[in-house]
Amino acid sequence: MASIKEVARAAGVSTATVSRVLxxxxxxxPALRERVLKAIKELEYRPNLIARSLRAQQTTTIGLIVSDIxxxxxxxxxxxxxxxxxxxGYSLILxxxxxxxxxxxxxxxxxxxxxxxxxILSPTGPTAAGLRELETGFAVVVIDRSIPDAxxxxxxxxxxxxxxxxxxHLLENGYQRIAAICGExxxxxxxxxxxxxxxxxxxxxxxxxxxxxxxxPQIEAGYAAALRLLDLPEPPEALLTTxxxxxxxxxxxxxxxxxxxxxxxxxxxxxxxxxxxLVQPPIxxxxxxxxxxxxxxxxxxxxxxxxxxxxxxxxxxxxxxxVRGSSAPRVRCG
Amino acid sequence: MASIKEVARAAGVSTATVSRVLxxxxxxxPALRERVLKAIKELEYRPNLIARSLRAQQTTTIGLIVSDIxxxxxxxxxxxxxxxxxxxGYSLILxxxxxxxxxxxxxxxxxxxxxxxxxILSPTGPTAAGLRELETGFAVVVIDRSIPDAxxxxxxxxxxxxxxxxxxHLLENGYQRIAAICGExxxxxxxxxxxxxxxxxxxxxxxxxxxxxxxxPQIEAGYAAALRLLDLPEPPEALLTTxxxxxxxxxxxxxxxxxxxxxxxxxxxxxxxxxxxLVQPPIxxxxxxxxxxxxxxxxxxxxxxxxxxxxxxxxxxxxxxxVRGSSAPRVRCG
DNA sequence: AATCATTATGAAATCGTTTACAAAAATCTC
DNA sequence: GAGATTTTTGTAAACGATTTCATAATGATT
Numbered sequence: 068m069a070s071i072k073e074v075a076r077a078a079g080v081s082t083a084t085v086s087r088v089l090x091x092x093x094x095x096x097p098a099l100r101e102r103v104l105k106a107i108k109e110l111e112y113r114p115n116l117i118a119r120s121l122r123a124q125q126t127t128t129i130g131l132i133v134s135d136i137x138x139x140x141x142x143x144x145x146x147x148x149x150x151x152x153x154x155x156g157y158s159l160i161l162x163x164x165x166x167x168x169x170x171x172x173x174x175x176x177x178x179x180x181x182x183x184x185x186x187i188l189s190p191t192g193p194t195a196a197g198l199r200e201l202e203t204g205f206a207v208v209v210i211d212r213s214i215p216d217a218x219x220x221x222x223x224x225x226x227x228x229x230x231x232x233x234x235x236h237l238l239e240n241g242y243q244r245i246a247a248i249c250g251e252x253x254x255x256x257x258x259x260x261x262x263x264x265x266x267x268x269x270x271x272x273x274x275x276x277x278x279x280x281x282x283x284p285q286i287e288a289g290y291a292a293a294l295r296l297l298d299l300p301e302p303p304e305a306l307l308t309t310x311x312x313x314x315x316x317x318x319x320x321x322x323x324x325x326x327x328x329x330x331x332x333x334x335x336x337x338x339x340x341x342x343x344x345l346v347q348p349p350i351x352x353x354x355x356x357x358x359x360x361x362x363x364x365x366x367x368x369x370x371x372x373x374x375x376x377x378x379x380x381x382x383x384x385x386x387x388x389x390v391r392g393s394s395a396p397r398v399r400c401g
Numbered sequence: 402m403a404s405i406k407e408v409a410r411a412a413g414v415s416t417a418t419v420s421r422v423l424x425x426x427x428x429x430x431p432a433l434r435e436r437v438l439k440a441i442k443e444l445e446y447r448p449n450l451i452a453r454s455l456r457a458q459q460t461t462t463i464g465l466i467v468s469d470i471x472x473x474x475x476x477x478x479x480x481x482x483x484x485x486x487x488x489x490g491y492s493l494i495l496x497x498x499x500x501x502x503x504x505x506x507x508x509x510x511x512x513x514x515x516x517x518x519x520x521i522l523s524p525t526g527p528t529a530a531g532l533r534e535l536e537t538g539f540a541v542v543v544i545d546r547s548i549p550d551a552x553x554x555x556x557x558x559x560x561x562x563x564x565x566x567x568x569x570h571l572l573e574n575g576y577q578r579i580a581a582i583c584g585e586x587x588x589x590x591x592x593x594x595x596x597x598x599x600x601x602x603x604x605x606x607x608x609x610x611x612x613x614x615x616x617x618p619q620i621e622a623g624y625a626a627a628l629r630l631l632d633l634p635e636p637p638e639a640l641l642t643t644x645x646x647x648x649x650x651x652x653x654x655x656x657x658x659x660x661x662x663x664x665x666x667x668x669x670x671x672x673x674x675x676x677x678x679l680v681q682p683p684i685x686x687x688x689x690x691x692x693x694x695x696x697x698x699x700x701x702x703x704x705x706x707x708x709x710x711x712x713x714x715x716x717x718x719x720x721x722x723x724v725r726g727s728s729a730p731r732v733r734c735g
Numbered sequence: 736a737a738t739c740a741t742t743a744t745g746a747a748a749t750c751g752t753t754t755a756c757a758a759a760a761a762t763c764t765c
Numbered sequence: 766g767a768g769a770t771t772t773t774t775g776t777a778a779a780c781g782a783t784t785t786c787a788t789a790a791t792g793a794t795t
Contacts, residue, residue, distance in 0.1 A: 068538075070751055081775045086753055094773060096761095116514045117455045118751030121780050126451065128494075128515075135480065142476050146469065149497055158515060160462075161495045163483055180450045181462075181492060204402075286675070315675050322681075341620070341649050342676025347656075404781055415745040420783055428743060452781030455750050 069110035078106035089114060120182060129368060130178040132162045132171065132188035138284070139311050139340045140357060141189070144210065147361025148187060155369055157184065166252055166283065168193040179204055185368040187361075190214070191252050206371040208364045213254045220367045221381045222360050226255055229353045229386035230262025230309070231269075233335050236351060236388060237305045238270045242333055246303035248292045248313050250284035259309040259337065278303055282313070289316025297324050297332070305333035311340045318346065329392060339389065348392035356384050403444040412440035423448060454516060463702060464512040466496045466505065466522035472618070473645050473674045474691060475523070478544065481695025482521060489703055491518065500586055500617065502527040513538055519702040521695075524548070525586050540705040542698045547588045554705060555715045556698045560589055563687045563720035564596025564643070565603075567669050570685060570722060571639045572604045576667055580637035582626045582647050584618035593643040593671065612637055616647070623650025631658050631666070639667035645674045652680065663726060673723065682726035690718050 071089075075082045080099055087095045088103040095103075106112070120126040131148050133141040149159045160183065164170040171194040178186050185206030190198060198207065199217040208220045237245055247263045250256035260281075264274040280296070282288035289308060296303055297320060306321075308314040314336035326332045328348055336343070339354040363382055371377065405423075409416045414433060421429045422437040429437075440446070454460040465482050467475040483493045494517065498504040505528040512520050519540030524532060532541065533551040542554045571579055581597045584590035594615075598608040614630065616622035623642060630637055631654060640655075642648040648670035660666045662682055670677070673688040697716055705711060 071753095072751080082752080083754075083775060083777095084773085087774090090753085096773065099774085113510070113514055115455075115516070115751050117451060117460065117516050118780090119753080121449075121451045121455050121750090121782090122752045122754085124780070136470070136483070137476050137480050142471050145495065146471050146497060149470070149495055153496075158494050158496075158511060160492050161479065161483055162487075162492075163480060176447070177492060180447055182449070182451050315679060318679055322679075340676070341674070342679055345649060345652055345656075345676055345680050347681060405783095406781075416782080417745055417747095417784075418743085421744090424783085430743065433743085449781050452750090453783075455752090455781080456783050458750070 069112045071112070071114065074103065074106045074110055074112045077110060078102045124182065125184055126182045127156055128158045128160055128181065128183045129365070130160045130162060130174070130181070130183045130186040130188075132164060132174050132178075132186060132190075134166045134189065134191075134284070135163050136161060140211075140338050140355065143357035144361040144364075147358040148365045151362045151365035152369075155365075157369070164191075166191050172197075175203065184372045187364045187368055189253075195254075206368050206375065208368045208371070210360055210364045211253075211255055213258070215254075218379050220364075220371060220379050222364045222367065223381065223383050224255075224355055224360075224386050225383050226258035226386075227262040227265065229337070229388075230259040230307075231266045232262075232386075232388050233337070233351075233353050234263045234266035234307060235269070236390065237307070237333060237335060238266060238272075240329075240333070242305040243272060244278070244301070244303045245305040245307060246278040246280070246296045248280050248282060248289055248296070248306065248308045248317060250309050250313065251281035252283070256281060256284075256309050263307055284310055284312050286312050286316040286319070289313030290319050291316070293317035293320035294323070297321070297326070303332070305335070308334070308336040311336060311338035311343070314338075314350065314352075315342070318350075337386070344391065351391045352389055353386040354389050355386055359384055403446045405446070405448065408437065408440045408444055408446045411444060412436045458516065459518055460516045461490055462492045462494055462515065462517045463699070464494045464496060464508070464515075464517045464520040464522075466498060466508050466512075466520060466524075468500045468523065468525075468618070469497050470495060474545075474672050474689065477691035478695040478698075481692040482699050485696045485699035486703075489699075491703070498525075500525050506531075509537065518706045521698045521702055523587075529588075540702050540709065542702045542705070544694055544698045545587075545589055547592070549588075552713050554698075554701045554713050556694050556701065557715065557717050558589075558689055558694075558720050559717050560592035560720075561596040561599065563671070563722075564593040564641075565600045566596075566720075566722050567671070567685075567687050568597045568600035568641060569603075570724065571641070571667060571669060572600060572606075574663075574667070576639040577606060578612070578635070578637045579639040579641060580612040580614070580630045582614045582616060582623055582630070582640065582642045582651060584643050584647065585615035586617070590615060590618075590643050597641055618644055618646050620646050620650040620653070623647030624653050625650070627651035627654035628657070631655070631660070637666070639669070642668070642670040645670060645672035645677070648672075648684065648686075649676070652684075671720070678725065685725045686723055687720040688723050689720055693718055 071082045071085050075085045084095060085103050088100050129152055131145055136142055136145060152159050162174040164174060168191050171190060183205055187208045187210055189211040195214040198219060210222045213223055247260055249260045267274050280292040282292045306317050308317050317334055321332055335351045337353045343350040343352055405416045405419050409419045418429060419437050422434050463486055465479055470476055486493050496508040498508060502525050505524060517539055521542045521544055523545040529548040544556045547557055581594055583594045601608050614626040616626045640651050642651050651668055655666055669685045671687045677684040677686055
């Protein structure tokens with residue numbers, strides 16, 4: 068309600084002095100500072116952020132652009148981002164794009180219009196390509212997906228290695244015919260697929276195209292892909308999915324076909340969720356350090372806001388293999 | 402980059418005319434309108450929302466204040482709110498308060514400072530009490546929790562009746578000694594508890610304090626409460642929890658005690674989640690129309706923004722009982 | 736064609752800050 | 766205590782839109 072003008076009048080000073088007190092400038096005599104502080108308190112003055120932003124040509128707001136906040140991975144990230152942003156006095160604007168490049172582009176424009184200080188996003192291919200050239204006008208940090216030769220800060224998982232370890236876990240437990248259901252439209256799915264294939268080769272097996280599916284990262288897609296795999300003339304002994312949505316769909320399919328885990332089929336995936344430990348047997352998976360990812364991304368972003376010219380960084384975090392369920396190796400029945 | 406001034410200059414008109422074109426005012430001749438539109442396109446002009454907000458003393462931003470976005474109920478709500486807000490040209494600011502009244506108050510102030518058009522929130526008791534008097538300066542819609550005599554728009558579930566139906570489902574399947582683990586610090590938990598007690602009485606049973614627990618709405622709290630209940634000298638035959646986090650904790654406890662569902666113990670809850678249908682046997686529950694809640698809340702909010710003096714409304718939505726698992730009634734073994 | 740009513744346009748104020756610059760006050764130096 | 770130096774303060778111009786009010790242009794009416 069009260070503006071800086073009224074504070075100035077109440078304290079018998081100019082608005083400039085009030086502003087200086089607000090900014091903790093050293094160039095204001097203690098006596099005046101006291102008077103201003105008193106006036107601020109009495110009038111319950113709070114600076115108008117809009118006015119401040121207009122003047123500064125920048126807000127204390129950051130954007131988080133994800134495909135769908137209901138994906139547990141992004142839910143966890145968003146919590147970390149909000150926590151970290153809040154600590155630094157920033158607010159968080161949330162956007163869902165459903166992996167739609169058009170929506171991504173629209174939201175990036177919204178962000179520009181809103182004068183955000185920066186954006187954390189997980190772009191699809193086309194948008195990622197655009198990011199390489201596009202002068203956005205705000206800081207950008209990419210998470211979850213790598214953009215090969217873009218000069219942008221990134222926070223990523225060691226996807227290839229994580230998928231390798233996850234696949235190896237299956238192989239070491241006696242599974243050989245392993246199928247992979249991967250999220251399409253992102254480097255992440257491809258990288259994880261690469262790790263899966265590397266592991267197969269390392270164990271003397273040949274990846275076959277028949278057992279690898281790229282689908283939209285949704286429960287229904289995972290369900291459909293898994294059904295098709297299970298109905299193959301020679302069905303796989305194990306399923307690897309690259310995120311929790313696909314895993315949920317795959318598990319549904321397994322249930323529908325009445326297959327017993329882990330005897331008749333195994334299921335491993337990425338991303339820890341509430342349900343992964345609640346189903347029986349619990350699911351072995353690669354846990355991503357989601358909170359760390361969100362926190363790191365926010366820190367990188369705010370550092371770049373403070374210092375736009377600093378060299379870009381690419382932080383790679385390690386996934387953690389959580390082995391669950393009976394650890395007894397599988398008895399091959401072939 | 403380009404400002405309204407440059408557009409005006411390029412079109413050979415005043416900024417006022419450009420502004421009128423932007424606002425679709427009828428008071429501008431077609432010839433001029435064309436020129437302005439052309440200049441806008443050529444300069445790729447986009448109005449600066451900050452400047453607009455400063456002038457209008459209001460942004461096109463709304464706030465969503467929840468305890469924790471990672472609670473699947475709020476995750477789903479947030480998606481609906483964002484979708485609906487976006488359709489109307491509004492952006493969404495997300496805040497997590499962890500049920501902490503202090504944080505709620507801080508975030509409400511942040512919202513005021515940010516000049517949001519309105520806020521959707523799910524307040525704890527103290528904040529709810531404050532809302533009754535507090536002149537916030539922006540529109541407010543309360544979700545999930547009722548504030549008895551406040552003059553605020555609300556979107557709620559028929560908690561008492563839903564809990565009644567959920568409990569009745571247990572009773573009709575032969576369960577008699579039913580315990581309830583309820584979320585504390587909200588009217589919602591209390592209302593659901595009331596419905597539970599009503600159902601018991603309707604079936605000639607007396608609610609006992611020993612079987613009702615109020616705990617923070619977290620997995621760990623649900624786990625701990627469930628363990629204590631299961632370890633009672635005379636343990637319950639069924640557990641009812643009032644949200645999915647408590648249910649997850651309770652299920653963990655059930656697993657830890659090695660009890661078989663539904664023969665040795667039953668579990669029912671509120672809130673549909675991915676895992677509720679994936680665990681075996683799947684969980685019977687009351688599904689809240691989360692998307693509808695979020696959408697309705699946003700609509701109410703934006704209507705109030707447009708027309709601040711309209712009478713407040715209280716929308717009550719119905720929960721849906723999803724019966725799952727073997728529907729064979731329980732054979733009492735007592 | 737002159738008058739009046741109506742519509743279209745622009746100049747300038749405004750929203751609430753910050754900050755460059757100038758002026759005033761305090762401090763220092765001899 | 767006068768002058769030079771430093772520090773403190775205030776004035777006023779931004780930032781980029783919208784809108785009031787006055788004026789200019791148009792159209793209608795005789």
